[in-house]
Amino acid sequence: MKHDNASADSRHGLHTQRSEDLVVSMDDYVRLRELVGDHALAEELDRAIVIPSDRIPRDVVTMNSRLIYSDESTGTTREVELVYPEEADLMTGRVSVLAPVGCALLGLSAGQSIDWNLPGDKVHRLRVERVLSQPRHSGTKSAAAETP
Secondary structure, eight states: OOOOOEEEETTTTEEEEOOSOOEEEHHHHHHHHHHHTTSHHHHHHHHOEEEOGGGSOTTBOOTTOEEEEEETTTTEEEEEEEEOGGGOBGGGTEEETTSHHHHHHTTOBTTOEEEEEETTTEEEEEEEEEEEEEESSTTOGGGEEEOO
16 A cells, blocks of 8 residues: 555654555564554554564564664665664664664565654654564564575
């Protein structure tokens, strides 16, 4: 499903816009649904293509994925791991899925970009450069599959 509609996280005053498919594993979808409440991520999950965890392509950002993304607006590149809120630790690059950048990156594939609108009409374009590792099942880190 393609979508060009924006979603807002009113607590952060951020808006994101996805122009491509959002793919989420069934395992991630179930756990995230229990977590999100009325967070902007709930709207994204409503639009997601949900597929079995063992069928998620290796280049898709899932929960507990380690990835490199760039902010094309500033030219910065960062390596992060997308985690559940209780596991977040910015000092070690562990970004919560409920943080605006985490919400924006979930479900994107390597090469996909998303516009991330900040307060004051600042737009940042985030691009997933590479998914370094991705667990086959979001709850099992030891099952991580490395990308070639």
